[in-house]
Amino acid sequence: MDTMTNLKGETGRDARRRIRAGAARLPTSGMAPGYVQGNLAILPKALAADFARFCMLNPKPCPLLGQSEPGDWRLPTLGEDLDIRTDIPLYRIWKNGEMVEEVTDLKGVWRDDLVSFVLGCSFSFEEALIENGLELRHQSCNSNVPMFRTNIECAPAGPFHGPMVVSMRPFKPADAIRAVQVTTRFPSVHGAPVHLGKPEMIGIKDIGKPDYGDAVPVRDDEYPVFWACGVTPQSVVATVKPEFCITHAPGYMLITDLLNSRLAVL
Amino acid sequence: MDTMTNLKGETGRDARRRIRAGAARLPTSGMAPGYVQGNLAILPKALAADFARFCMLNPKPCPLLGQSEPGDWRLPTLGEDLDIRTDIPLYRIWKNGEMVEEVTDLKGVWRDDLVSFVLGCSFSFEEALIENGLELRHQSCNSNVPMFRTNIECAPAGPFHGPMVVSMRPFKPADAIRAVQVTTRFPSVHGAPVHLGKPEMIGIKDIGKPDYGDAVPVRDDEYPVFWACGVTPQSVVATVKPEFCITHAPGYMLITDLLNSRLAVL
Incomplete structure (x- = not known):
């Protein structure tokens, strides 16, 4: 599954592998149909507890699908093999509220105090x-x-x-x-x-x-x-101007192993 | 339970017994709180199959809660002891599309070919x-x-x-x-x-x-x-002008043994 020509049977895991291999540096709309895609915010641990509480208090704009342990690039509840450093096609690096760089993986900027938040998307x-x-x-x-x-x-x-x-x-x-x-x-x-x-x-x-x-x-x-x-x-985090944070680039989402149909509460 | 002073614990069956005994010739709003009240239409058998199909085709305005056998005044799925001839405080008798009489029971007008339809209400x-x-x-x-x-x-x-x-x-x-x-x-x-x-x-x-x-x-x-x-x-039946039909008087509904909360599909 290394082309865009047949995505019908592509799973979330298939799509992440293509992205991880550098074979799909594209907006993720249409990839892995039926699988949940999420927004990403990565914050230093010093801000993580407050941000988690912000999401809890505002579940409609900030529906939290996953939260990593500090320094851990895995999110096993969202994808068995998921590596948040490599599995999104395009990331944005922010310093003090300014976007400083777009990168295709996070290996060069990873820190042991980073906490990843994945939020549901429309x-x-x-x-x-x-x-x-x-x-x-x-x-x-x-x-x-x-x-x-x-x-x-x-x-x-x-x-x-x-x-x-x-x-x-x-x-x-x-x-x-x-x-x-x-x-x-x-x-x-x-x-x-x-x-x-x-x-x-x-x-x-x-x-x-x-x-x-x-x-x-x-x-x-x-x-x-x-x-x-x-x-x-994203707009709230930008207001806080954290010394360091990471988001996905707009349209370049995290593709998970969750099925959209399984998110339905009934 | 023969007064209007304490309806809090009144069941649908309690309310029907009061009505049947002539002790509650009143609009039924507020009686037997929590129990389903329904609209009544009684039609001759010759029209019943078409009316049943009309309800089936138009479930939003005509949600059918119960339908009797021809000539049978009972509706056991709506109330074990229910007698449609006596359990509504006020009925209207219609002939050829004209309301001819309001009565407090149907014993004097009952016919062996009558079919009762009970429809959900707001x-x-x-x-x-x-x-x-x-x-x-x-x-x-x-x-x-x-x-x-x-x-x-x-x-x-x-x-x-x-x-x-x-x-x-x-x-x-x-x-x-x-x-x-x-x-x-x-x-x-x-x-x-x-x-x-x-x-x-x-x-x-x-x-x-x-x-x-x-x-x-x-x-x-x-x-x-x-x-x-x-x-x-009611308005559709009035248009057809059946030679004979019966409805409840507006506001005087049939109180059933069904619980409103159990009508919720989830």
Whole structure:
């Protein structure tokens, strides 16, 4: 399985091996269909307890799928052979809140005090929405999902605080109701929407000007539907300006051995 | 248990016995808390198969909880001792589509060809909404829930056809999302909303002028949320003008031995 031509039967482990071998330095969307992909944040141990508590207090934007032991590059609950230093195609290195470098593995920068956090991402529930016959507008537009900073404050923990970031997908009313039902089943990957229509109520001034990602059209017979977004922890960490931290590069996710369908609580 | 002063521990069977004894000729709201109450339609056997199929084809407005054998006044799956001729405080007798009489029992009008249909009602999911801390506006206003004829056509069966009637409850966006979750658990009592906001999309011209029940205020930060309503089968039956049929009088429901909480699919 060394090509992009047949990913249908690719497992999470297959995909990580391709990535680890340098054979897939690409965004991970579409790789290992059906397997959970996650956001990555790696922080020094001095910040780890507060960040873990921040995730616990804010499960909708920060659904924690895995947390490593300090200095350990393994995350066996997410993948038997998983090595967080090599299994993501592209990483970002941050120093004092500034992105200083993009790298394809972490072997040169690894430290014994680093703790890895893997957070659920919307790919999992988007797969379920598509299986339900719902259109994802940003996919139809071949663009990134639009994301907005809101006036919803996350519950603070130590130095970590800040507003929730949401992603937006437009749906007709009956489809919005179905989307609530479908995503409610997936609390570990952002779960149900946090808001629906009326963007001004959560501090969004212009639905046509997202803070991240690309604008998509919302038709007159549709509502913008808002889900808590994994960009929230990234934006919160950036505010804290840790002396050192690591994230995945946007779109280059960690592919796990978990099945999306098994994340459904029912 | 012969007074209205302590209904807290009253069972469905207790309530039916009070009603059967003529000791409770009152609307049933608040009786036997926690027990399922249902809408009643009694039709001649000649129409029963088509009406049963109409319910099957339109489960959201017509969730069938029980159906009797022709001529049999019992419905043992809904209550061991249940006698449909005596266990509802007030009935309406209809001839050729006209309401001709209200009676307190059916012993004088019973026929060997009558089939009873008991349909779920919104009392059950309203109890669950209240338990979730959500405000029911029509209760705050001490009025009846507003109901509207829509442009959503029910699937026809034999002579039965017509538009869906919906009930409306206003909620803020986050509460509307919660209300979708809560009522989704109760498919046998109308289930999830069929529509949300944008009343014109389902043919409602003026949200302040319901076709049945009373108008309630919808605030600027709220949506009208619409559920399929048990008035639908009544309005459809009225259109057919059967030579003879019986319904409960509005608000005077059949109290069963089923628990609301056991209607939840999860």
